[in-house]
Amino acid sequence: MSDFDLAEHPHRRYNPLTGEWVLVSPHRAKRPWQGQQEEQSCEERPAYDPVCYLCPTNTRANGEQNPDYESTYVFDNDFGALQADAPEGAYVVSNLIRAESERGICRVICFSPRHDLTLADMEVQDIRKVVDLWQQEYAGLGSRDFINYVQIFENKGSIMGCSNPHPHGQIWAQSTVPVEPAKETKQQSLYFEQHQRSLLADYLALELESRERVVAENGHFVALVPFWAVWPFETIVISKRHFQHIGQMTEEEKGDFSQIIKSVTAAYDRVFGISFPYSSGIHQSPTDGQEYPGWHFHMHFYPPLLRSATVKKFMVGYEMMGNPQRDITPEAAADMLRSLVR
């Protein structure tokens, strides 16, 4: 018998979705912190801000005026990192110096006309409108012949590089499959070939048995802290049914998906009693027309805070050069989050 204890001793955990590992140092949560503290913005936001370029009826940088929208609103990013009309081409000096042109479309989605809300504050029926729009955008962008992958994501909070507090997310849709979904494509396909089952469905069954890391559950979705979580309060939302992308979501599933997003984001806000920053994103199958029977729809939440509203986890020297590392265990984080779900 070994004395090895996940809650006590340094260890590595395997992430079957990416094939990579995370270093966990549970004992380290005790170290004192004298480093950088984030500023906490306690400003009250107005429901409408005349200088916000995302509020209804206001004018954006490029001179366009937003409509007086009443639920969601989507438009092309005025400063998109990708462009639909980038000329095709490549720059190849040798196999060591290689670049390829990349085409794409960047979209901005306002979640609500209200400047002062976040997903966590919104009614489930209003989040549902965001989910509906994600579904439409995935279908619309994905059907373009030069778009082979659609990344839906949100940066929430200035600590996550979000430059406008108006509730909004983004979509970057592009010709090639980015690094992270490419890893997940490979791992899920391998697993499916070997087992004729979905990797995440099998994983979810194990988690629903032990319930150690489950945070919230409804008819069609489960939110949990994955065994291999990197960020302190990282969660993953997994659909109970095995399907590949949001285009396949039923009406009922869309309702439950909206509800579990509300549960997770509202629980986050209760962790430190502040509007909890995070980056979130949906991972789903590429839109290149191929079949991806192994792909299983899911959404990641990566919140940076660790100890308090002002102390975050720094992914720096060792993490950049070596390996992602975390202090508190996923089990401890799940316990805390679960107790905060209403």
Place this chain on the structure above:
Amino acid sequence: MSDFDLAEHPHRRYNPLTGEWVLVSPHRAKRPWQGQQEEQSCEERPAYDPVCYLCPTNTRANGEQNPDYESTYVFDNDFGALQADAPEGAYVVSNLIRAESERGICRVICFSPRHDLTLADMEVQDIRKVVDLWQQEYAGLGSRDFINYVQIFENKGSIMGCSNPHPHGQIWAQSTVPVEPAKETKQQSLYFEQHQRSLLADYLALELESRERVVAENGHFVALVPFWAVWPFETIVISKRHFQHIGQMTEEEKGDFSQIIKSVTAAYDRVFGISFPYSSGIHQSPTDGQEYPGWHFHMHFYPPLLRSATVKKFMVGYEMMGNPQRDITPEAAADMLRSLVR
């Protein structure tokens, strides 16, 4: 002929060291920034700080007293993420839920007794003492039977999670090879098998021909912005001679390595006229007793700043869920850095 222009159009670049890609959006450097700004600490630091736990003669958290050291000083991290005596063991529920105990040693290296210096301010002969110590530590830690990889790194600046401004770095040495060096091991080994030459030596030859991305050079080392750089002012220092690890560095090479570290870090400080934050780290062959003929010693510098002393590049939503992304081109960054090398 294609109109595709690396300096104008969105594109992907291939990183042969990791096998991954980076998205480059040169046109995007123009977008306005209304997001988070870092605080700039302009405090003058004293040469000796009585409450600093790294200054000579002061007492650390665990009650130990630092010696009155005159050049460098190394000790075991009082709150190490790894422990030498962690019990061996594994936790395996299935191939989807797997953890393994990990043993290791975490060390802290004070670069100088002077609280008010950084590597950029130090004399080359004093940086040389740090290099000597890295060499000793790599040999000493690497010779322990449970240490198979030694990660030497520095977090500089509070924005990089550094909790004490006293000039210092760290070493995390452990039983398994972390994710990033594992990727580089694989890629360099493959290349060596195919070509019987070092990937980085071949790459360096191309860069020395064009000089487009070269920042500094001396007899034995070159500093350059790699073609596939992710961070705005990222650089890599590559040895001209192909060797695997710092243990093989000659006296002359150690002198030149110290000198080029000074050149790079001092140039960084001139970019925005402030002490430039970064995480740096040395990548070299594992210490597991195997031969790694493809491994080529190098050092990475990853600085987070993008536009000014207070605006950093956020690696968030798209970058976390999809792919690393950068705005200014590596060529533009190299031009700027090169002009700041004295």
